Amino acid sequence: MDLSELYREVILDHYKSPRNFGVLTPANAAADGHNPLCGDRLHLTLQLADDRVQDLQFDGKGCAISTASASMMTEAVKGKTRADIATLFNDVHHLLTEREFVPSQDLGKLAALGGVREFPARVKCASLCWHTLNAALAQHDQSSADASAVPSISTE
Amino acid sequence: MSARVDVSRSIAPQAAGYDVAAVRAAFPILTRQVHGKPLTYLDSAASAQRPQCVIDAVNDYETRHHANVHRGVHALSQEATDLFEGARDTVRQFLNARSTREIVFVRGTTEAINLVAQSYGRPRLQPGDEILITGLEHHANIVPWQMLREQTGAKLVVAPIDRTGNVSIDAIDARLSDRTRLVAVTHVSNALGTVLPIRDIVRAAHARRVPVLVDGAQAVPHEDVDVQALGCDFYAFSSHKVYGPTGVGVLYGREELLTEMPPWQGGGDMILAVTFDKTTYNSLPYKFEAGTPNISGVVGLAAALRYVEALGRPQIRSHEHQLLDYATQRLLTIPGLTIIGTAPVKAAVISFTIDGIHPHDLGTILDAEGVAIRTGHHCAMPVMDFFELPATARASFGCYSDRSDVDRLLAALAAAQKVFA
Structure with a gap:
């Protein structure tokens, strides 16, 4: 059991200094993520335009894995289209769960999350932000007329 | 034998x-x-982990004595029944209950509390009646009362904790009212380790004729639990927290209260006679033990309690x-x-x-x-x-x-x- 695989330098760096941390204003999509098992909570705010995530921020409280994953996710998806994000989500999901997975693209910093798959109890920490992002995108589709309805997702 | x-x-x-x-x-x-x-x-x-004597007791039961209890005339059924009922007496002694009629085997503390909520609480509670709990409770001593609240219109009143994680007797006493119908408190907090003064709580509640249920899941492995000395009306605990197997636990209930309470699950073993018109319920404690129980778990629990007593x-x-x-x-x-x-x-x-x-x-x-x-x-x-x-x-x-x-x-x-x- 190699802890340095889980707590890689880049993960500790993003935990201690999370990027895009705060609440985005104005925002036209948002979602809350909650992992009741460990108490992690995160709030995601996005500005979408022309099917593209122009900007996003997150805040909340979580463990090193969930905070770093959210921080790296905000960097990775900023400026990307929904289609790009869907592909990235798929790759990250496989990265977190499959030992022999070969991603369809260079995942950059996100590849550091690959160490999580040796720690099954922590996979949900890493994936919480991605599920929250999906919920925010879905909310934007369904209720652009009512942006005050913030969806809430829970993983356990 | x-x-x-x-x-x-x-x-x-x-x-x-x-x-x-x-x-x-x-x-x-x-x-x-x-x-x-x-x-x-x-x-x-x-x-908690299990000592070898518990593992051996379960193994010996499974290897040599297993059959259904309270049913057969054959030797194995008699042996299994003797072990099962012997275990009930071991639990009675461990808790210092007056009678084995007051010892009900259940799946664990959670089931014991649900049993009391549904069998004691549900027929009695009226809209506006109150159940008093504390801010220290495990979800198992919150959710069954919330469900009962939905069913009866009763209210859940919470005695708050202080910054040390304690609940003072004053905090409880101040929230006992004319509408309080039951006090349900933990003996030892699972999250913080706080030990509550159960005797004082019982005294305050009984002064208003309010019965007290104690969630003893965390107390039984650590404290000397004597239900007569505590004076409580119900006491619940789980085998696996006290070095026994999972999937079994105990509800102690004062006989007068258990006698008045209806069964909460129907089935085999909890009846004396069944026709399509009418069923006559079994006596205590069998009235509350519908279906074939966790016999090996009960045998293991008794071995665990004997081990604790020996230490x-x-x-x-x-x-x-x-x-x-x-x-x-x-x-x-x-x-x-x-x-x-x-x-x-x-x-x-x-x-x-x-x-x-x-x-x-x-x-x-x-x-x-x-x-x-x-x-x-x-x-x-x-x-x-x-x-x-x-x-x-x-x-x-x-x-x-x-x-x-x-x-x-x-x-x-x-x-x-x-x-x-």
């Missing part, structure tokens, strides 16, 4: 003094390694308290560490946080060092909310815990601080 003799073997500890090395030797799991390190098991409050509850308690003091002192030397729950009377449970390290990360890093602790909300989310924490790390001790466990915990915490330095 040789059956009862077979399971009453127990590994006799020294009567005087407490030989923790001998106790550890009785628990085979403590010899195993985890991730190449010796197991340091500090999660007994979640589930001596005062001896276990004194050993654990010395360990609690040692662990508390050692933990407080760690920079950035805060102990959550500093009530004046505590059982061998320490909840804590460390600045800059989320409890979930602590749990993972400690596990890599072979140290098993619980991290999270401990099924007591209102306690976490009170302290405005998402989670804590919790080290809990049992009869087999020793100073080397605490020392390895300290070393593992130092390793965690190194990762996050």
